[in-house]
Amino acid sequence: MESCGWAGKILRVDLSTGKVAAEPTGPYADRIIGGRGIGQWILFHELDPSTQPVSAENKLILSAGPLVGTLAPGADRLSVDFNNPQTGGVGSANAGGHFAPELKFAGFDAVVIEGQAAEPVFLSINNDEVKILDASTIWGKTTWETEDLLRKHAGDNRLRVASIGPAGENLVSGACLIVDRSRSAGRGGSGAVLGVKKLKAIAVRGRRPVQIQDPDTFIKQARICWHKVAASSAMNVLREKGTIGVSASKHVRNGQLEDWPTERFDRIRWPVWNKFEISRLACFNCPVNCSHFYKIAEGPYARLAGEGVEANTIRAFGTNLEIDYPPAIFKLSTLCNQLGIDIDFAGAVLGWAFESYQRDLVSSQDTNGLELDWGNYEAAIQLLEAIAHRRGWGKFLAEGVREAAKALGKGSEDWALHIKGADINESGMRHDKAWALGISIANRGGGHLEGAPLLLRLNASIAPDISNRLFGVTDVGPINSYEHKEKMVFWQQRLKGAFDALGICYLLSQWYGLDALGIEDLVPLFESATGRNTSAEELMLYGQRIHNVEKAFNTLHTDISRKDDYPPVRFMRERIESGPFAGEVIHEEEWNNLLSSYYAIQGWNPETGLQPDSLIRGLGLDSVADKLMRHGCI
Ligand code: SF4
Structure with missing residues (x-):
C-alpha cells in the first residue's frame, strides 16, 4: 500500500x-x-x-x-x-x-x-x-x-x-x-x-508529491491552521520584526552584565528593521515569513546581502561583544553562514576570548596581533575566520570554551559559558528560572530550543484554566521564582519533541504565544495526512519518548548525570548588577530543589538524574532499556 x-x-x-x-x-x-x-x-x-x-x-x-x-x-x-x-x-x-x-x-x-x-x-x-x-x-x-x-x-x-x-x-x-x-x-x-x-x-x-490519505479533511484543517497563525498576535510580531521583535536580549560582555543602554540597543535594532531590510523570505509553505533579507548599501561592508540578523545574532555579536555597528553584526552573522559555524558557538568563544584578553590573561602576542577590546568588530571578524580555518590562535579556540579554558586555566573556567561542553549564548538565565532550567537540562547540551519556555519572558498572561491544562497548576508564579518551573519545562520539551517529529516549525507553536498552534491543531493534520489515529496526549507522549531516547543516549555514551544539569558558574555566582532584574542570580539550594522536582515529574532518579528501567519500559521503549542494560548503564 x-x-x-x-x-x-x-x-x-x-x-x-x-x-x-x-x-x-x-x-x-x-x-x-x-x-x-x-x-x-x-x-x-x-x-x-x-x-x-x-x-x-x-x-x-x-x-x-x-x-x-x-x-x-x-x-x-x-x-x-x-x-x-x-x-x-x-x-x-x-x-x-x-x-x-x-x-x-x-x-x-x-x-x-x-x-x-x-x-x-x-x-x-x-x-x-x-x-x-x-x-x-x-x-x-x-x-x-x-x-x-x-x-x-x-x-x-x-x-x-x-x-x-x-x-x-x-x-x-x-x-x-x-x-x-x-x-x-x-x-x-x-x-x-x-x-x-x-x-x-x-x-x-525531487518531483513526487507527498501522498495525503484524506485530502479534503487535510486541506480544511491546514486552512484552519493557516488562519490561526495569520490571526496570532505573537506571529504578527514575528512576521514584522523577526525574532528580534520579541527578544530584548541583553547578554553583555560575555554575560558579565545584563543591562545595556536602550539607545545602544536601538542603534542596532532600528537600522536592521528600517534601513537594511529589502525583502522578506519564508521557509517552505510558511505564512509568517519571519526571515528578513538585508542589504548593506555603504561603508566597509557595502553590497553585503543575505538573510538573518536574528535575536541570537545580536546577542552573540552585538551586546555580547559590545558591537553596536549593525553592518559589522551582519557581517559576522553572514560569515557564520558562509564558513558553516554555529552562531551561538561563535558568540560564546569570542566572548570568552575577549574577556580573557580584557583580564590580561592573553595578550596580543597570543592573539596574533588582534586587540580584543569590547566593540572591536574588525578583530572579531578576523578571529572568527581564524577559528574556522584553525589558523593561529583560532586553532586554540576551535574546540570551544570548555577546552580553551582548560588549556588556559588561571580561573578562565569561570567565564567559559558552556553546559555539558556545549558553548552557549543565552541571556536572562539568572532571572528567568524556567528558561534557565530548560537550557541547563537540555540533552544536547545547553540551548533554549529543547524545552526552555518563552511564555513568561514574552509577558504572556496565562489564564488559570489554560495554565492548569498545560502545566497542571493554575498559576506558575513569577518569572524569577523557582516554583512550578519544572512543569513548564516538562510541557515544553514534549511539545518540541512532537513538533520536531511531525516536521512543523516550532516558532509557529505555543512556545511563541498561546494564540499560535497547539498540539491539538496538529492531531487532525496528522490523522488526515497519514490515516493513523492519534490524540494530543499521544503526540505529547511521542515527544516524551524522543526526549527519553536522547537522555538514554547520553547515559550510554557519556557520564552525563545530575552533576551536569547546572547553569554556567557565572550565573550562579555573579548577581545582575543593574537593570530590571538587578540582584538576580541562580541560588544553588533552590536550583537543587528545582532539579529534584524536574526529575520527579520526568520519573527519573532524583539522586542521579538518570532514568530507571521501569520508566523507560513504561514509555514503551523496551529496546532502549534492553540496550542500556546490556551495557550495564541501568
Ligand atoms: S517556518 Fe519558521 S523559521 Fe521558517 S519562516 Fe516560518 S516561522 Fe520563520
Missing part, C-alpha cells in the same frame, strides 16, 4: 564502501513517528557506546517528518541527529528552508550517512537516482560558493543544498550544516561530523 504522509523510504549511504540502499520507513514510523524521532531512534540503536563523535563510526541522520512537504503551515523542518562532538552525547539540530520538503519530494523520509569517504565527496539525490560524487572542486569553498557551484553543475536553480563550510572541513567543534545559504542546523557540531566523513554537501531534487 502506498505510504501517506511519510514518503515511505529511508536512504542509507555508506561512504566507506560507496553502497547506497533504501529501506522502508514503516517500522520506524510505527515506533516514533519521524523527523527527530527517527533520527534519534537510529542513532541510539545503531551506535556502539565506544563510538567517537569525530570518526568514521559516527552516523548522521537527516530526516523529515510526515507533515513535511504538505500544505500544513511551516511543514519544512529538517532534523539533523548525530553523536555530538561537543558533549560526546546526543546531537540534534533543526533547520528550516526548503531542503526537507525536497527530500520528501525525492521519495525519502530520512538519509542515514555512515562511514567515511577516502576523498571529499558530495551526495546527489535526484528522485531515485542517488550518487556519491567527487567534491574535489568544492572542498575548501564556503557554503554559499558550494551551493552556487552545485546548482550550476546540475543546471538546476531549484536544487536544494545542505553543505559544510571551511569550519566543518577543519573539524571545528562548533561547525554546522548550512541549508539554503542561511538556515543552520546549528547546535552540536554536525559540520565536524560531516567534515571527518569528507562529505561536503548533500544536493537534493
Whole structure:
C-alpha cells in the first residue's frame, strides 16, 4: 500500500564502501513517528557506546517528518541527529528552508550517512537516482560558493543544498550544516561530523508529491491552521520584526552584565528593521515569513546581502561583544553562514576570548596581533575566520570554551559559558528560572530550543484554566521564582519533541504565544495526512519518548548525570548588577530543589538524574532499556 504522509523510504549511504540502499520507513514510523524521532531512534540503536563523535563510526541522520512537504503551515523542518562532538552525547539540530520538503519530494523520509569517504565527496539525490560524487572542486569553498557551484553543475536553480563550510572541513567543534545559504542546523557540531566523513554537501531534487490519505479533511484543517497563525498576535510580531521583535536580549560582555543602554540597543535594532531590510523570505509553505533579507548599501561592508540578523545574532555579536555597528553584526552573522559555524558557538568563544584578553590573561602576542577590546568588530571578524580555518590562535579556540579554558586555566573556567561542553549564548538565565532550567537540562547540551519556555519572558498572561491544562497548576508564579518551573519545562520539551517529529516549525507553536498552534491543531493534520489515529496526549507522549531516547543516549555514551544539569558558574555566582532584574542570580539550594522536582515529574532518579528501567519500559521503549542494560548503564 502506498505510504501517506511519510514518503515511505529511508536512504542509507555508506561512504566507506560507496553502497547506497533504501529501506522502508514503516517500522520506524510505527515506533516514533519521524523527523527527530527517527533520527534519534537510529542513532541510539545503531551506535556502539565506544563510538567517537569525530570518526568514521559516527552516523548522521537527516530526516523529515510526515507533515513535511504538505500544505500544513511551516511543514519544512529538517532534523539533523548525530553523536555530538561537543558533549560526546546526543546531537540534534533543526533547520528550516526548503531542503526537507525536497527530500520528501525525492521519495525519502530520512538519509542515514555512515562511514567515511577516502576523498571529499558530495551526495546527489535526484528522485531515485542517488550518487556519491567527487567534491574535489568544492572542498575548501564556503557554503554559499558550494551551493552556487552545485546548482550550476546540475543546471538546476531549484536544487536544494545542505553543505559544510571551511569550519566543518577543519573539524571545528562548533561547525554546522548550512541549508539554503542561511538556515543552520546549528547546535552540536554536525559540520565536524560531516567534515571527518569528507562529505561536503548533500544536493537534493525531487518531483513526487507527498501522498495525503484524506485530502479534503487535510486541506480544511491546514486552512484552519493557516488562519490561526495569520490571526496570532505573537506571529504578527514575528512576521514584522523577526525574532528580534520579541527578544530584548541583553547578554553583555560575555554575560558579565545584563543591562545595556536602550539607545545602544536601538542603534542596532532600528537600522536592521528600517534601513537594511529589502525583502522578506519564508521557509517552505510558511505564512509568517519571519526571515528578513538585508542589504548593506555603504561603508566597509557595502553590497553585503543575505538573510538573518536574528535575536541570537545580536546577542552573540552585538551586546555580547559590545558591537553596536549593525553592518559589522551582519557581517559576522553572514560569515557564520558562509564558513558553516554555529552562531551561538561563535558568540560564546569570542566572548570568552575577549574577556580573557580584557583580564590580561592573553595578550596580543597570543592573539596574533588582534586587540580584543569590547566593540572591536574588525578583530572579531578576523578571529572568527581564524577559528574556522584553525589558523593561529583560532586553532586554540576551535574546540570551544570548555577546552580553551582548560588549556588556559588561571580561573578562565569561570567565564567559559558552556553546559555539558556545549558553548552557549543565552541571556536572562539568572532571572528567568524556567528558561534557565530548560537550557541547563537540555540533552544536547545547553540551548533554549529543547524545552526552555518563552511564555513568561514574552509577558504572556496565562489564564488559570489554560495554565492548569498545560502545566497542571493554575498559576506558575513569577518569572524569577523557582516554583512550578519544572512543569513548564516538562510541557515544553514534549511539545518540541512532537513538533520536531511531525516536521512543523516550532516558532509557529505555543512556545511563541498561546494564540499560535497547539498540539491539538496538529492531531487532525496528522490523522488526515497519514490515516493513523492519534490524540494530543499521544503526540505529547511521542515527544516524551524522543526526549527519553536522547537522555538514554547520553547515559550510554557519556557520564552525563545530575552533576551536569547546572547553569554556567557565572550565573550562579555573579548577581545582575543593574537593570530590571538587578540582584538576580541562580541560588544553588533552590536550583537543587528545582532539579529534584524536574526529575520527579520526568520519573527519573532524583539522586542521579538518570532514568530507571521501569520508566523507560513504561514509555514503551523496551529496546532502549534492553540496550542500556546490556551495557550495564541501568
Ligand atoms: S516561522 Fe520563520 S523559521 Fe519558521 S517556518 Fe516560518 S519562516 Fe521558517
